[in-house]
Amino acid sequence: GGKMSKSLNNLYTLDDLKKYIKRIVRFIIILVVWNLIYYYFNDGWKFNGFFTAFINSFFNPNMTSRHLWFMYAIIGIYISLPFIQNMCKNMTREHENLFLILWMIISGGVVIYVPLARELLNTSVDVSYPVPIIGATYYLGYFISGYILYNRFNGIKDKSKINKLNFWCVFTYICSTIVSILVMYFVSLGKNMVYDVTTWYRGIFVVLASFSIFIMVVINEDRFKNKFILKLSGLSFGVYLIHFLILFNIKEYINIIEYNPLIYIPYLTFLIYLLSVCSSYIIKKIPVIKNLI
Numbered sequence: 001g002g003k004m005s006k007s008l009n010n011l012y013t014l015d016d017l018k019k020y021i022k023r024i025v026r027f028i029i030i031l032v033v034w035n036l037i038y039y040y041f042n043d044g045w046k047f048n049g050f051f052t053a054f055i056n057s058f059f060n061p062n063m064t065s066r067h068l069w070f071m072y073a074i075i076g077i078y079i080s081l082p083f084i085q086n087m088c089k090n091m092t093r094e095h096e097n098l099f100l101i102l103w104m105i106i107s108g109g110v111v112i113y114v115p116l117a118r119e120l121l122n123t124s125v126d127v128s129y130p131v132p133i134i135g136a137t138y139y140l141g142y143f144i145s146g147y148i149l150y151n152r153f154n155g156i157k158d159k160s161k162i163n164k165l166n167f168w169c170v171f172t173y174i175c176s177t178i179v180s181i182l183v184m185y186f187v188s189l190g191k192n193m194v195y196d197v198t199t200w201y202r203g204i205f206v207v208l209a210s211f212s213i214f215i216m217v218v219i220n221e222d223r224f225k226n227k228f229i230l231k232l233s234g235l236s237f238g239v240y241l242i243h244f245l246i247l248f249n250i251k252e253y254i255n256i257i258e259y260n261p262l263i264y265i266p267y268l269t270f271l272i273y274l275l276s277v278c279s280s281y282i283i284k285k286i287p288v289i290k291n292l293i
Helices: 002-009 014-042 050-058 066-089 093-120 138-153 159-191 204-219 227-253 261-284
Strands: none
Touching: 014 050, 014 066, 014 227, 066 138, 066 227, 093 138, 093 204, 138 204, 159 204, 227 261
16 A cells, blocks of 8 residues: 555656556556466366466456455556546645545445445435546545555654554544444344445445554554565565465365354464465565566
């Protein structure tokens, strides 16, 4: 998030065109390769023809892995980045405030309010009105919000102000998480099924929790500047790409329903992360494929 947000500070020129195209092509290649990996994995590694596999995997993400939606989103953002940069560079502080408020309400609030109203009030409420920029693509809102928040909070040196911000960030994160859990619990209880609308990426509770963590990372940036954390950071993209393969394999041998979720969910989360980090580290050492993570 921070690295992506920093990139908004540098407007593209014609001299940057090669770098711009190279970045997009690299992500497309990565998406194609990992789509094929997950496609063949789901298909039992039956090689029925590369062209068929390519079409089925690249143009039908449901046949690969659902977590790869992020790759499509980030490629779209990078394609439109020169235009987003110019827009953000010309936004006043008032425009930025208005964007944050509208995005949180229209994209973050409505996505929870509408389905909850439909379920709790037993009505046919169903609003679908994709407001351009603000609500049509919620991940673009995260991207622009990251740029705004980074510029606002980066470089703060006053320790008392940092401590106060840390407190409010932790408070907001805890409150957002608790409210999200309670709403999901009681609605699920009433419907007699899991109803996880409050945990959607664009939900207001997830937005507030994400903002809190992001701001804490920005204001405490100096504390994270050590070799170990920087090394882990360099492996994070690989962890994202590979962790579902590890999760799929673990699920073949462990049925979490048979165990206490309070113990096994944290345990499996740590195990999957550890194995993903190790796998990413090994791949990074292989010259031919190291650029694919």
